Amino acid sequence: MQEPVYIAGVGSCLPGTPVDSASLAKALGVDPDWVETYIGTRTRHFVRDPATGEARWSLADLCARAADRAMQDAGLEPSDVEFAVLATATPDALMPATVNQAAEQLGLNLLPTYQLQSGCAGAIQALDLAAGLLACGRHRVGLVLGGDVCAKHLDPFAAAAGGLGSLSPGELVSYLVFGDGAGAAVVTARPAGRAWALRRVLNRLTGAGREPGQTVEWYGAADRDRGPQAPRPVREDYKAIEQSVPAMAAEIVWELLDDLGWRAEDLDYVLPPQLSARMTPRVVEQLGVPAAAEVSCVADTGNTGNALPFLQLERLAGVIRPGQRALAVAVESSKWIKAGLALEAA
Amino acid sequence: MQEPVYIAGVGSCLPGTPVDSASLAKALGVDPDWVETYIGTRTRHFVRDPATGEARWSLADLCARAADRAMQDAGLEPSDVEFAVLATATPDALMPATVNQAAEQLGLNLLPTYQLQSGCAGAIQALDLAAGLLACGRHRVGLVLGGDVCAKHLDPFAAAAGGLGSLSPGELVSYLVFGDGAGAAVVTARPAGRAWALRRVLNRLTGAGREPGQTVEWYGAADRDRGPQAPRPVREDYKAIEQSVPAMAAEIVWELLDDLGWRAEDLDYVLPPQLSARMTPRVVEQLGVPAAAEVSCVADTGNTGNALPFLQLERLAGVIRPGQRALAVAVESSKWIKAGLALEAA
Numbered sequence: 001m002q003e004p005v006y007i008a009g010v011g012s013c014l015p016g017t018p019v020d021s022a023s024l025a026k027a028l029g030v031d032p033d034w035v036e037t038y039i040g041t042r043t044r045h046f047v048r049d050p051a052t053g054e055a056r057w058s059l060a061d062l063c064a065r066a067a068d069r070a071m072q073d074a075g076l077e078p079s080d081v082e083f084a085v086l087a088t089a090t091p092d093a094l095m096p097a098t099v100n101q102a103a104e105q106l107g108l109n110l111l112p113t114y115q116l117q118s119g120c121a122g123a124i125q126a127l128d129l130a131a132g133l134l135a136c137g138r139h140r141v142g143l144v145l146g147g148d149v150c151a152k153h154l155d156p157f158a159a160a161a162g163g164l165g166s167l168s169p170g171e172l173v174s175y176l177v178f179g180d181g182a183g184a185a186v187v188t189a190r191p192a193g194r195a196w197a198l199r200r201v202l203n204r205l206t207g208a209g210r211e212p213g214q215t216v217e218w219y220g221a222a223d224r225d226r227g228p229q230a231p232r233p234v235r236e237d238y239k240a241i242e243q244s245v246p247a248m249a250a251e252i253v254w255e256l257l258d259d260l261g262w263r264a265e266d267l268d269y270v271l272p273p274q275l276s277a278r279m280t281p282r283v284v285e286q287l288g289v290p291a292a293a294e295v296s297c298v299a300d301t302g303n304t305g306n307a308l309p310f311l312q313l314e315r316l317a318g319v320i321r322p323g324q325r326a327l328a329v330a331v332e333s334s335k336w337i338k339a340g341l342a343l344e345a346a
Numbered sequence: 347m348q349e350p351v352y353i354a355g356v357g358s359c360l361p362g363t364p365v366d367s368a369s370l371a372k373a374l375g376v377d378p379d380w381v382e383t384y385i386g387t388r389t390r391h392f393v394r395d396p397a398t399g400e401a402r403w404s405l406a407d408l409c410a411r412a413a414d415r416a417m418q419d420a421g422l423e424p425s426d427v428e429f430a431v432l433a434t435a436t437p438d439a440l441m442p443a444t445v446n447q448a449a450e451q452l453g454l455n456l457l458p459t460y461q462l463q464s465g466c467a468g469a470i471q472a473l474d475l476a477a478g479l480l481a482c483g484r485h486r487v488g489l490v491l492g493g494d495v496c497a498k499h500l501d502p503f504a505a506a507a508g509g510l511g512s513l514s515p516g517e518l519v520s521y522l523v524f525g526d527g528a529g530a531a532v533v534t535a536r537p538a539g540r541a542w543a544l545r546r547v548l549n550r551l552t553g554a555g556r557e558p559g560q561t562v563e564w565y566g567a568a569d570r571d572r573g574p575q576a577p578r579p580v581r582e583d584y585k586a587i588e589q590s591v592p593a594m595a596a597e598i599v600w601e602l603l604d605d606l607g608w609r610a611e612d613l614d615y616v617l618p619p620q621l622s623a624r625m626t627p628r629v630v631e632q633l634g635v636p637a638a639a640e641v642s643c644v645a646d647t648g649n650t651g652n653a654l655p656f657l658q659l660e661r662l663a664g665v666i667r668p669g670q671r672a673l674a675v676a677v678e679s680s681k682w683i684k685a686g687l688a689l690e691a692a
Contacts, residue, residue, distance in 0.1 A: 089440050094562040096681035097463050100551055104681075109554035113683075114475060117443050117461040129460060129475065136482030152566025205446055208455035216440040218564035220498025221579035233567040335442035335450075337459075 005134040007343065008076060008141075008193030010313045011069025012183040013062045014301060018043035019050060021176070027157050028175055035176055040277030044179025044302030047149050050157045058092045059149045060101035062182035066310070067106055067143055070184035073317070074193035076141060078107050081186075085114045085130050086145040087122030087306045089216060090152065102145065119214065120273065121203065121332035121339035122146055122306035127185065128203040128339075134189040141189075147182025148305035153216065153233045154178060174234050177276045179302025183310020194317065195346035199260055202252060202340045213240045213333030241275065241333045246286045248331045249273055252340040253287050256327055260342055267292040269320060271312040271328035274298035287329075295319070295326070309341075320345045351480040353689065354487075354539030355420025356659045358529040359411035360647060361403045364389035365396060367522070373503050374521055381522055386623030390525025390648030393495050396503045404438045405495045406447035408528035412656070413452055413489055416530035419663070420539035422487060424453050427532075429484075431460045431476050432491040433468030433652045435562060436498065448491065465560065466619065467549065467678035467685035468492055468652035473531065474549040474685075480535040487535075493528025494651035499562065499579045500524060520580050523622045525648025529656020540663065541692035546605055548598060548686045559586045559679030587621065587679045592632045594677045595619055598686040599633050602673055606688055613638040615666060617658040617674035620644035633675075641665070641672070655687075666691045 020043050025032040027050075035041075047057040063086060071077065086099035097115040118125050123146035130142045156175045167175075186193065215235045223230055249272060257264060270292040272284050277299035284294050297311045304311065309328050316326055322345055330339040366389050371378040373396075381387075393403040409432060417423065432445035443461040464471050469492035476488045502521045513521075532539065561581045569576055595618060603610060616638040618630050623645035630640050643657045650657065655674050662672055668691055676685040 091463055091564075094435050094463065094564050095465050095560055096553070096558045097465075100553055100681035100683075103551060104554060107554065108551070110550055110552060112471070112474065112549040113551045114471065115463040117437055117440065117463050119441050119443075125458070125460065128458065129479075132482050132484060133475075133478050135484075136478050138478060138481075152564070152568055155568035158568060203458040204456055205449060205454070205459045206456060207442070207446055208450060208453065212442045214441055218437075218440050218498070218566070220565065222498055222501035222504060335446035337446075 003135060004197040004199055005131045006188045006191050007185050007196040007198060008188045009070045009074025009186040010310060010317055011066045011073055012181065012307065012311050012314050013065035014045040014181045015047045015057045015062060016045055019046055024156060024176060028172065030172065038278060039176045040299060041177060041302050042299050045181060047180045048151050048155060053155065053158055055151045059088060059090065059147050059182065060092055060098050060105060062147050063098065063102040063145045064105035066182040066184040067102065067145060070186050074186040076186055076193065080141045081108055081111065081143045082139040082141050083112045083133060084108060084143040084145065085116065085126040087116040087118045087126040088146065088148055089119050089305055090148045090150065118306060119332040119334045120305055120308065121330045121337040123309040124201060124330050124339035124341055125203050127341060128201040130187045131198055131201055134187060142187045144185045144187055145182065146306035146310055148307060149180045150178045170236050170238060171234065173238060174236060177303045179304050181301055181304035181307040181311065183307040183314065185310060185313060191346060196343045199342040199344055200256055202256055202338060204338045205335065206338055207335035210336050212335055213237045245273055245275065245331045245333065246283045248338055249283050249329045250286050250288060252329045252338050253289060253327060256340050256342045262325065264289045265291050266325060267327060268324040269293050269295050269316055269326035271295045271309060271316065271326060273329055273331050274303055274308045276303065322346060349481060350543040350545055351477045352534045352537050353531050353542040353544060354422060354534045355416045355532040356656060356663055357412045357415025357419055358527065358653065358657050358660050359408045360391040360527045361393045361408060362391055365392055370502060370522060374518065376518065384624060385522045386645060387523060387648050388645050391527060393526045394497050394501060399501065399504050401497045405434060405436065405493050405528065406438055406444050406451060409444065409448040409491045409493050410451035412528040412530040413448065413491060416532050420532035422532055422539065426487045427454055427457065427489045428487050429458045429479060430454060430489040430491065431462065431472040433462040433464045433472040434492065434494055435465050435651055436494045436496065437461065464652060465678040465680045466651060466654065467676045467683040469655040470547060470676050470685035470687055471549050473687060474547040476533045477544055477547055480533060488533045490531045490533055491528065492652035492656055494653060495526045496524045516582050516584060517580065519584060520582060523649045525650050527647055527650035527653040527657065529653040529660065531656060531659060537692060542689045545688040545690055546602055548602055548684060550684045551681065552684050553681035556682050558681055559583045591619055591621065591677045591679065592629045594684055595629050595675045596632050596634060598675045598684050599635060599673060602686050602688045608671065610635045611637050612671055613673060614670040615639050615641050615662055615672035617641045617655060617662065617672060619675055619677050620649055620654045622649065668692060
């Protein structure tokens with residue numbers, strides 16, 4: 001990136017009221033102290049109504065609201081937006097792309113849209129892409145979205161009602177760590193709104209020869225009835241994740257600082273990976289940036305996948321002052337993607 | 347696009363041996379003459395073995411082979427590739443992204459990868475994105491992939507064995523029009539290999555206020571057991587498609603010609619939308635480019651979704667001569683996306 005591009009505004013949308021760990025632990029038949037000790041996440045939001053099981057929001061709904069807020073934050077209108085990028089692991093459907101359903105709600109039309117299939121690195125991959133499209137002079141204003149909804153795979157209250165005997169410990173953990181949500185940023189080729197300069201974006205697959213740390217399947221009509229023969233829908237290799245993420249996160253920080261010629265003590269804020277409220281502090285410890293204040297949301301929101309960096313950027317907006325610097329770091333464990341960005345407030 | 351980028355090589359991969367309409371019609375209990383009259387597609391390829399139902403290739407497998415051929419065609423090596431983009435409606439899994447599984451097979455690592463969730467316009471959206479990433483000076487060589495595998499939704503031989511009474515006429519048509527496959531192109535910032543100059547790429551959502559013409563669902567564990575309550579997996583509004591696609595295709599041609607200052611008679615080849623072997627000639631008739639030779643593959647391959655424009659580009663490579671011009675046109679009926687590209691052979 002020769003010239004910086006700018007983040008003009010940020011916004012988010014979390015569905016419904018927070019679901020606390022006590023009620024979730026009760027539904028799942030898990031000891032609440034165990035949740036507190038090993039997960040640490042206090043609340044998360046779900047599109048499903050715990051009482052009825054009804055999914056009350058689509059991902060497109062959450063994205064459209066987050067985008068509205070980001071545009072308001074930037075002081076820009078939908079008519080200013082020249083392209084849209086959405087990153088998600090869990091689109092509402094395979095087609096139409098969720099970005100286009102969100103565009104419908106936002107009144108966006110006659111523009112290019114892109115939807116990335118991505119995991120925890122997705123928000124930064126989408127910002128990376130948007131930065132490229134702005135830097136090449138094609139566009140002046142872009143809308144970047146990220147979000148996930150786990151309702152199709154993880155329905156803790158229904159799972160609890162149906163008996164949890166078939167769940168592996170890893171699957172049980174997945175019910176406790178994930179939450180639903182969406183976030184958005186408005187990006188611009190020239191300073192506008194908040195005018196945070198995006199100094200660098202890192203986005204690199206590093207997975208060659210490594211087993212995936214996370215797998216999420218989808219089922220089609222032809223394999224719906226395969227029952228137990230079907231692959232496990234959500235598999236997380238939490239051991240590999242715990243082993244690899246802290247070191248990868250530290251490498252991302254070093255690389256961004258080196259590339260920019262920034263010293264660790266020049267850094268005011270760090271937005272670390274948000275796996276769980278217990279895991280994040282262990283990652284932060286190893287980053288080697290003790291002077292930087294941590295900006296995290298996972299204890300309140302759970303792991304919302306592609307929404308996370310946007311939720312953190314929104315929190316950052318509440319504290320960052322002109323001239324201050326921040327790094328965001330994301331690691332995608334599916335196929336081991338390193339992602340990060342460096343920004344400077346105007 | 348200020349400066350053109352270049353297509354250096356193209357390649358494709360179609361799984362197994364072609365399945366002819368006679369055997370498919372027999373399995374589905376459909377009159378072969380009806381297939382010939384209303385669909386026209388003669389053969390298609392499936393990753394599933396018709397005899398055993400086993401899926402013998404993943405989309406990643408097909409993409410990796412198509413990419414190998416495109417790199418060979420370009421005279422470039424995997425080590426030359428600086429980024430990869432894959433467009434698909436039907437990824438092997440939600441995570442890891444199929445582009446990263448294909449990268450593994452190709453030995454690509456330490457590079458940014460992007461996977462677009464897209465339909466028939468996807469190949470051109472991916473080329474659009476790649477052109478942007480090359481034009482901004484970030485990269486010199488990119489690999490662009492597109493493909494679809496319908497095995498998870500459409501298993502005609504199993505459906506036939508299980509009784510077809512529950513299929514709507516639209517679903518029956520879907521069994522007959524779609525096929526599996528992948529295609530690839532190597533794109534470069536400077537002329538290399540075939541050195542086709544990509545003069546213009548059009549990629550525009552035009553779906554505001556219009557019902558989707560195509561919907562493809564995915565199922566998760568939590569909704570696998572909803573049975574008949576679950577939404578229909580693949581819904582095509584063939585009437586809306588027949589009404590809208592010819593006019594949209596013609597508009598795409600006019601816009602590309604106008605933007606470039608090309609006259610219809612300057613055009614040597616046209617690569618039209620490939621819905622079915624019966625539909626494509628009706629589209630071509632309305633394009634207003636009678637002097638341009640049609641480059642189509644649908645009668646042999648079926649509608650392979652995100653692979654199609656690459657399959658057509660591969661056929662174009664067999665006939666185009668230096669200085670000749672071609673337009674490719676794609677319409678995505680899910681949420682009505684107009685897409686097209688204009689190229690000129692070196």
